[in-house]
Amino acid sequence: MYNYFTRISLFYILFLLTANVFSQKNLIINTENREHISLNGQWHYLIDPYENGFYDYRWQERNENDPEAYWNKPVITDPSQRREHQYKNAPTLKVPGDWNSQDSIFTYYEGTVWYQRNFDLPEISEDKHYYLYFGAVNYEAHVYLNGKKLGSHKGGFTPFDFEIPKEILKKNDNFLVVKVDNKRHPEEIPTVNTDWWNYGGITRDVKLLVLPENFISQYSLQLDKDQDILKAISSKKFTVNGYLKLNNSAAGEVSLEIPELNFRKKLHPEADSVHFSFQLKNLKLWSPENPKLYKVKLKLDDSVLEDKIGFRKIETSGDDILLNGKKIFLRGISIHEEIPQESRRANSKADAEQLFGWAQQLNANMVRLAHYPHNEYMTRTADSLGMLVWSEIPVYWTIDFKNEEVLKKAKKQLKEMIIRDRNKASVIIWSVGNETPVSPSRTAFMKELIETGKEMDGSRLMAAALEVNYNEGVNYIDDPLGKYTDIIAVNEYLGWYGGLPDAAQSAKWKTAYDKPLFFSETGAGAKAGFHADKRTRWSEEYQQWYFEETIDMMKRMPDNYTGMSPWILADFRSPRRNHPVYQEGWNRKGLISNEGEKKLAFYILQEYYKEMEEKYDK
Template identity: 60%
Template sequence: MSLKINMKTLKFLTGLLFAVSAANAQTNLITNIGDRKTLSLNGAWQYIVDPYETGFYDYRYKELNEKNGDAYWNTDVPENKTAKKEHGYIDKYTLQVPGDWNHQDPKFEYYEGTVWYKKSFDYKKANAADRVFLYFGAVNYKSDVYLNGKKLGAHKGGFTPFNFEVPEGLLKEAGNFLVVKVDNKRYADEVPTLNTDWWNYGGITRDVKLVEVPKTFIQDFVIQLTKPVNGQAPSKQPGVSGWVKLSDAPAAGEIVTVSIPELKFKKQFTAVGAQVPVQFKLPKVRLWSTENPKLYNVIVSTSTDKTQDKIGFRTIEAAGKQVLLNGKPIFMRGISIHGEIANEIRRAYSHEDALQLLNQARELGCNMVRLAHYPHDEKMTRMADSLGILVWSEIPVYWTIDFGNKEVLAKAKVQLNEMITRDHNRASVVIWSVGNETPISPTRTDFMHNLITEAKRLDQTRMISAALEVNYSALKSSNVVDDPLGEFVDLVAFNEYLGWYGGLPDKCRTTNWSTIYNKPLFISETGAGAKGGFHADSLTRFSEEFQEWYYKEQISMLKRMPDNFVGISPWVLTDFRSPKRNNPLYQEGWNRKGLYDDKGNKKKAFYILQSYYNEIKNKQTSVSK
């Protein structure tokens, strides 16, 4: 009997197997990397640009095997002068890691394809019995990882972390040869899909580290306040629940200890399996809030391992028409942010980058940021923890991905899992978002509902939402948000650009908003484009005066919002790069909706929104007194 499989079927089966294997691989994700014993592999990496993927496929377009000397993951040093080597890594061609390749050399500005990265390093284990993992903060988009000619694994997803264990005996004390094939090409069946409104920065964009851990180690843990009931504020001795995940089944009688020295708290739990439930009361704890972002050093230890993290304790929930932080209503004075440093035209990745972006938001008067449209670097969420800024974190399920494709759903779930796993101890993160501006259809709603269900399975302590969109062609004086997805989210959030994409800003004077759902209502985007420094009358598109007028009319409209209106995150903090924006005078490859321009200058609209936020803050302060 012969079996015939066409190319379309083969592609589907291959992709499905990849999605399943990737989903399984992420059960091994190690968290709290900053507290582990690590060796940074950041810095200069040699590279080869390979648009035809010659280093991966032979001339019949079949994947090269590990023994093939022409494969770019194998050594580039010929055995002798007669040996043929048609690839090589030299210092003439280097890229900095972390960092996108687009900003590092003009030839990469629009490049989408394969680049091979190579790093040589020495490494001696601190303990011969320890295990070693290779950890990546993020690589955009698909990565294949090889160490000393051996493939460790592959990963898809440009904004979430992953790691692979290094097999015993593969590491050498000197001359290790690490190669990563990075491919940032866009495809219709990926997450995100072909069409986005941001720059497709390629490369190893976040930290790379070797992580050394004991044979049985603390892989992950969750220590959070128990989910509130019916809007109740935390008691004086709030309950804490969570778990500690060990890498392997523990030895009989293994004890897991959780301690918080500042509170003189210590409690032990007997490990029966690899995942150990923890539950206790926490006396005299100071709750984390936007005004007082208190963090405690939480230590988790076993007989073989110990890790610690800075954690804030707070509750967050959507209760009726309000969002409650520690049982009290809060209005989210937000701004949307892209993970980009506009003045250097590159991906954000460092502590300094996080501080720059979040300080700009704070100067605007924000107590919240929407990190769009993908998980940002972990340094952003940790910095938000320390500064007291609420965070909306989102996976790039964006516009028109293939909602009917089970393989795509599996890929989205992997990214959702990786986002939540990395940041589930961050007090600042209060909303997990499963997507942005997805077109309404039964297939799409099923897809998104599936992601919401998965998010709630992974984390029951935070709100789940998605940025919905409205139809401007049908706008009337009274507009109702009735997207069927609203039934499943905790926070009904929608993007509206009334006055930019629908009429002129004065349309706001006769427009009101509501929703059919008895839930908090949040405007996840609104904004207008303006070229920084271009001044004209308020009717002239792309002038700072038009954007200023837009915000004035929006704010007047916002003051008429119903009593379930709980916040807004306008679009966007800073101008950002986008190949979709091609007006030769005003855009030139930039989305100009920023309140800061690409040089870091404030536009006139900045001060309009800042004044509105200060007004809200002052009213809330007077009420609390």
């Protein structure tokens, strides 16, 4: 141990101790428009179910310099030397991508896989910062470069980054290793029981960021949530609130420019962050009908960071949801981050375009991205298409609501989701969870998440997908969490998990809160291509009947009914769905099959949404 401490500087020791905390506090956004080297591609891998590369036979974490630690490059200088791992001849996995869909050996695998690749740099500059950025790794990642640990991260759907100390960075043959573990645990977010596939791996983009000495790590530009938007539209004067976070408290002057509006502003942060506001004239507001995005330039020293940002205001007024001061009906659909035809995680722009293309064909103007933050291609694409977004963290079902450490993990994922996407005009709802059982500890847990979300970003609506108890006569929604959410969102399956679809004919709904009512889920399962009498479960006709009755029920809803996002756009993988004929490991509630075929119910919802679009366009 003494030799180890004498070989590295005190600075580097402190870096190792604080790397994980530092990286999330200063999470870098808009990485696509910064100088970077893509580390996507083929990575070597080793499957390690016993975590032999991390622990020794006494189940102690291996010493940093242990040649049998899988983060170290095995070097053989004599044929008598024993090495029980190597990457040179190991098989490869595609990054980004889940491992389950790439080789049948991984289909049901939950455990540790070590990823490894080498990379070179054109040069190493003393006045540059180098960061490793991961769009997401499911679930727990430990990152090592050239035998040194950069940090670790928990959370399978949010980004993270680590700065690389220059003393360990090399121009050639950098040896990068990532330990990826997707095992489920009761004290994690999500927990052990979910209704989706636990895809493991480095599932999103990996980048080596090359940043200047002084740089902007985070920023946001949003319409002032307190301004009267109708007066602003009438006067053509809009108040915008902004925020900048710098890597260096002495970074200097920042120039903000919106060229199309001939707007320029000089900012002089006195510390490493600054809040500011300004007025814009003749602003065209972002909406589904007109998804206007403005090029924004942020200049610090000689570097310019560009983004495309839309400006809009989302709010509630009594029973209504208002977008830019106008009542809006949410013609939604729920989506899992999955390409069903290939049984894999979605991870690219092309994947986002496929999923949103289906939603557009449905006449939807909104998507619920369930049950976790989806990749950034999804929210970027939604911005460009004018698709409204509900984004959610995986606080789901059986979370340990009495555990303070679990709450910290949930808050961390919520913060990482908000930091990444708070400049996306399409995102109008942050959701803190789905179908959580009512109890005092659960309500306190969720209330604290809502307060955290509002503190970070008060410009959007806060929600959670609640459950409903079916009663004879009236279904009364009085979940105590509804006191704190901005809308009352509820999942209902009347006619699938209870009774038959015609039970909807006599159903009545009331809420305990004077807030907009949104049905965040509703649906029934059907095996594509299976046709029978409408009373036959799993037939397309049953699902069609379900949607016909549900839509008729929605037309009789009270005045606070503001939309729905039925479950779900496409069939998706789930280990809970084991019927050997109708499910085969798939949740069949999709309106589109795992082969990409539209089921009969698709056209029922499509027609309803066409009617609602015409109604609200009048």
